[in-house]
Each structure stands twice: as C-alpha cells, then as structure tokens.
Amino acid sequence: MLTLPASVVFRRLLGLSMGIGLGAAVAPGALGQDMGRARTTITTLAAPKMHGRGYVKKGEKKAADYIQSRFKELGLRSFAPGYAQPFPITVNTFPGRCALLVDGRQLEPGADFILEPASGGGRITGPITVLDTLIFTDEAAGQRFLVRPLQNQVLLLRQRDADRIRTLPDAFAQHLNQAAAVLTLVPDKLTASVTDQQLRQPRLQVLARSWPSKSQQATVQVDAVLATNYPARNIIGYVPGRIQPDSFLVVSAHYDHLGRMGKSVYFPGANDNASGTALLLELAAHYAKPENQPAHSVVFMAFGAEEAGLLGSSYFVQHPLFPLARIRFLINLDLEGTGQDGVTVVNGRTLEKPFKLLEEINAQRHLLASIVPRGRAANSDHYPFSEQGVPSFFIYTRGGSKAYHDVYDRPENLPLTAFSGVFQLVTTYFQLISGSKQ
Numbered sequence: 001m002l003t004l005p006a007s008v009v010f011r012r013l014l015g016l017s018m019g020i021g022l023g024a025a026v027a028p029g030a031l032g033q034d035m036g037r038a039r040t041t042i043t044t045l046a047a048p049k050m051h052g053r054g055y056v057k058k059g060e061k062k063a064a065d066y067i068q069s070r071f072k073e074l075g076l077r078s079f080a081p082g083y084a085q086p087f088p089i090t091v092n093t094f095p096g097r098c099a100l101l102v103d104g105r106q107l108e109p110g111a112d113f114i115l116e117p118a119s120g121g122g123r124i125t126g127p128i129t130v131l132d133t134l135i136f137t138d139e140a141a142g143q144r145f146l147v148r149p150l151q152n153q154v155l156l157l158r159q160r161d162a163d164r165i166r167t168l169p170d171a172f173a174q175h176l177n178q179a180a181a182v183l184t185l186v187p188d189k190l191t192a193s194v195t196d197q198q199l200r201q202p203r204l205q206v207l208a209r210s211w212p213s214k215s216q217q218a219t220v221q222v223d224a225v226l227a228t229n230y231p232a233r234n235i236i237g238y239v240p241g242r243i244q245p246d247s248f249l250v251v252s253a254h255y256d257h258l259g260r261m262g263k264s265v266y267f268p269g270a271n272d273n274a275s276g277t278a279l280l281l282e283l284a285a286h287y288a289k290p291e292n293q294p295a296h297s298v299v300f301m302a303f304g305a306e307e308a309g310l311l312g313s314s315y316f317v318q319h320p321l322f323p324l325a326r327i328r329f330l331i332n333l334d335l336e337g338t339g340q341d342g343v344t345v346v347n348g349r350t351l352e353k354p355f356k357l358l359e360e361i362n363a364q365r366h367l368l369a370s371i372v373p374r375g376r377a378a379n380s381d382h383y384p385f386s387e388q389g390v391p392s393f394f395i396y397t398r399g400g401s402k403a404y405h406d407v408y409d410r411p412e413n414l415p416l417t418a419f420s421g422v423f424q425l426v427t428t429y430f431q432l433i434s435g436s437k438q
C-alpha cells in the first residue's frame with residue numbers, strides 16, 4: 001500500500017536522488033506479484049521430485065526445464081535456443097548408500113549426520129579413535145599422532161580441532177588422510193555444501209548431541225561419485241526495452257541447490273533459493289505484461305551451480321551473451337523467504353548513491369522493516385559481476401527461519417514476510433534508474 005500518491009513519491013525521489021526531469025514519470029502499470037503463484041513456485045522447486053536441484057537424478061535439469069517452461073509461458077525473449085546457456089562442471093555427488101552405525105545403532109542421515117562435500121566413498125567397520133587435542137599444544141603428542149597407524153580406524157574429531165588441523169604442518173592433514181573414515185562432531189547444526197573435490201575416504205559431519213558417548217565402533221557406508229563434465233546450465237530470458245533495448249537491467253537468482261545425499265535424503269532449498277527464483281519469475285511476469293514494458297531491456301538470469309562455487313554466474317561473466325558494459329544495474333535475489341527483520345544489501349556500502357535511493361524508496365513506501373547495507377561479499381551470484389565492474393546489489397531477507405543448507409529448509413518454514421516488499425523495491429528502483437540519463 002502506498003501511503004502517499006505515487007506521483008508525489010516519485011517526484012520527490014526523482015528530484016532528491018537522481019536529479020532527473022519529470023519527463024521520466026513512472027507509468028502506474030499493473031503492480032504486484034501473485035503470492036499464491038509464488039508459493040506454488042517455491043513448493044514445486046522444493047518438492048522431492050526436483051531432488052534438491054542438484055546432480056543426482058538430474059534434479060537441476062528438472063528445475064531448469066521448469067523455469068524454461070515458465071519463461072516460455074510468459075513469452076520472454078531468448079538469447080539462445082531454449083533460454084539455455086550450458087556449461088560443464090565437475091561435482092562430487094552421493095547417489096547411493098549413506099549410512100552411519102555407531103555400536104550397532106543407526107544414525108539418521110540429514111538429522112544426525114551429513115556427508116562433507118568432498119567425502120569419498122567406502123564401506124568400513126572399524127574402531128573409533130578420538131583425536132588427541134594435545135597434538136595442537138604438545139610437540140611430543142604431535143609426533144606420536146604422526147606415527148600412529150590410522151588405517152582401518154574411524155577417526156573422530158571436534159569441529160574446532162578440524163579447523164585447527166589446517167594451522168598445523170601439512171603432514172598432519174596428510175596423516176589424517178590415512179584414516180578409513182573421518183567423523184567431525186559439530187556443536188550447533190549440520191551445514192551441507194557442494195564441491196568439485198573428492199577425498200579418498202568417507203567424511204561425515206555428526207551433530208554432537210546425536211553422538212552416543214563412550215562409543216567403540218562405527219560402520220560407515222557411503223557411495224560417492226565425482227561427476228566430471230556434468231552439463232549444468234543457466235536459463236536466461238529477457239523483455240526488450242521500449243526505448244533502449246541495448247541497455248540492460250538484470251534480475252538474477254540461482255535455482256540450483258545441494259541435491260541428494262543418498263537414497264532417502266534430499267535438500268529442499270526452499271529459502272535457498274526457490275524463494276529468489278520465485279521472486280525472479282514474479283518480476284518476469286510483471287515486466288512481460290505489455291503495459292509494464294520497461295524503457296531498458298530487463299534480463300532474467302536463473303543461474304545454475306551457484307552452490308558449487310558461483311559457477312553459472314562466473315561462466316556467464318566469462319561468456320557473456322551481450323557486453324557486460326551494457327548492464328546498467330544487476331540485482332541478485334537469494335534467500336528471499338523471510339524478512340521479519342528486513343533485508344541486507346550486499347554492496348550497499350560500496351555503491352552509496354544507489355543504496356541511498358533504495359533507502360529513500362523504502363522511507364516513502366514503507367516496504368521493508370529495514371534495509372541494512374553491507375560491503376563486498378563473495379556469497380552469491382552478484383559477485384562475479386561486481387568484480388567485473390558491473391554495478392550490482394545482492395538483496396537477502398533477514399529474520400525468521402534459521403534453516404540453512406540443511407534438510408529443514410522447507411517451504412512451510414517460510415513466512416515470505418518481505419517478498420512483496422522486495423518486489424516493489426526492485427520494480428520501483430528499476431523505474432527510477434531507467435528514467436535517468438545515460
């Protein structure tokens with residue numbers, strides 16, 4: 001809801017921030033997103049049949065096909081056949097067994113333990129050896145550890161010590177590699193990830209409170225497959241601009257997530273980033289309406305392989321479908337499912353004037369509880385672009401669900417408090433910067 005007539009808001013904003021004429025007045029257009037449709041998008045992308053939008057059972061391909069069909073329905077233009085920009089990746093995957101038994105008791109994958117991203121495969125039953133933390137402070141203990149045979153042992157260490165190993169000489173990490181399996185006890189929560197490496201033995205994160213005390217023996221069964229030349233893809237469509245079609249405003253959001261971990265567990269990734277993908281699709285639906293056709297072209301980039309290290313966006317930056325210099329501004333959407341505490345804007349500290357404009361829009365229209373600026377951060381797909389000098393913001397929501405990179409990141413945990421606010425913020429921002437001179 002507007003608290004002031006739109007014309008007053010925009011006249012003030014235009015005068016205040018951009019110093020541009022009223023000739024750039026904002027057309028009212030059809031405002032708003034369809035929250036029911038957005039919820040359905042999130043539920044669809046987070047459903048079991050999408051397999052966590054990863055690299056087992058072609059989860060990411062199913063998600064990409066779905067986005068492609070939505071783009072087609074909207075009549076978006078394409079730079080390439082089927083909106084697709086393919087690129088090959090290497091990625092470690094867990095398509096088969098994923099089990100941990102401690103003294104004969106089965107722990108639950110996803111809830112009690114997860115695999116480390118670089119976990120290797122194997123079937124091991126062995127005695128549990130607890131890492132002696134004296135190795136960090138006592139040289140003699142360190143030497144004893146280095147000569148102790150670890151073959152056939154299941155090595156158990158605490159998260160803190162797993163981190164400290166990296167501060168010791170390489171010989172320690174190499175010796176750790178001799179163990180049949182490595183289990184790390186984590187204090188708070190399990191956090192999964194994706195990588196292009198595979199170590200030689202199974203490596204698991206176990207929730208400390210799920211670990212049976214005084215345990216003697218563990219059985220670990222893991223199937224790990226390092227997929228090379230896996231065909232990942234970005235899905236990219238656009239609405240041509242009325243006045244300057246060769247100048248681009250970009251909305252980006254990654255659609256991939258962490259995929260499957262064994263046969264029974266998948267990571268739904270509702271907040272990360274079915275929510276941002278849903279918001280991107282709502283923005284695409286908005287701009288695709290003839291009455292909302294923008295002055296500049298608006299491009300919708302649904303990136304693949306973000307979780308594997310910003311691979312889709314990095315690929316685009318290296319193989320752009322139009323000159324990067326033609327991007328007037330990029331807004332990346334990732335984690336858009338909450339927002340009770342407002343939003344954070346990455347690059348808000350480095351791009352002061354554009355950030356001020358966001359603040360002014362919010363002050364006038366009361367869209368979000370707060371907008372907090374942050375500096376540079378390599379934490380999502382805006383990063384490869386901003387490193388190339390493309391002015392970019394990454395907006396993420398704060399507050400609410402703490403689920404992150406775990407099996408609890410589900411649609412029913414998302415209040416979507418700031419969803420509509422971010423939608424309005426982006427469309428208003430784009431309208432205002434479209435009005436300014438080139």
Ligand SMILES: [Zn+2]
Nearest residue numbers: 272273307405
């Ligand atoms: Zn993520």
